Amino acid sequence: MLSQLAPTLGRLLISEPFLMDPNFSRSVVLVTEHEEQGTIGFILNHPSALLLKDLIPELENADFTVYIGGPVATDTIHFIHRCYDKINDGEEIAKGIYWGGNFETLKILIKNNSIQADEIKFFIGYSGWGVKQLEQELKENTWIVSDQYHPDAVFSTNEEELWREVIVNLGPKYAHVSRFPHDPRLN
Template structure:
């Protein structure tokens, strides 16, 4: 499945692009424990998103050197905003593949709009632009992605695996990963201590 080739759904059809998935305390899959996922694509064919609150050990300058975007001596001289970019673990699928979620003030031919002001670019051009200070104002980079087959995500939500809420750019591009899970919950008025791990049935 082309991970971003889905026919775009609309909110009226129940599709969840530009929403946060918040792992419930009873999440069975430990790879998603206390995770916040930004959904980039969702249709009847499946869903694709990026975990935004799990940091990787790899530093952005080291990644640029690995990808031959910069030589080692050039990476040392990167501007501070580029040096401090946190690379996130986007999910368990295709961990060698990189994705940049970013504000729409930067667009190249390969950039795909996700929401009104959020785009996704998965080509090396954006890394070069960021490295010389010509990239988007807001950006987050992830290696790997999270994917669900047809109906799989809907089933996990029905089984109380995930909460969903509209994504806000402020929380999406926030660099404070340690508290991001709790702050996303707080943004929709939910106290973690009161969350039930069992699905309720009326």
């Protein structure tokens, strides 16, 4: 097994390099909930073609990229942030990283240009695993679990490099994995 860490709140799930599921290929998922009933997280490095203003027209200046959080409930909008001092709401999922909060307050802050792109990330849908599903995928080496990351990585807009960066941050034991081709037949 590649990873001995449990996929608890605030940890990252890093997809193995040859995962063929298009929903999770080269994905970095922030775990926002992990309980007996299952796990919820958001893919940090799969941007959609949408901006927040496309989904919420009243926020005409909201040029925030909306990410594809996962294949579940893609008709919902979620957000993580590191600006609790402005929103004064949200569930802390890692040191200085919060999930959700009062959306009405957030809309006012966005309209007043008080929120910066490096403080918040929006998602359509989420990633979800049922009871024992993620544990089985971990046994199959589908995911590496990490708690070794800087909060800046969560809010990175360099989606192409994020997967590689978090792998390299795991140390020399994993660094070689970051150079694997997308298609193992090309190796």
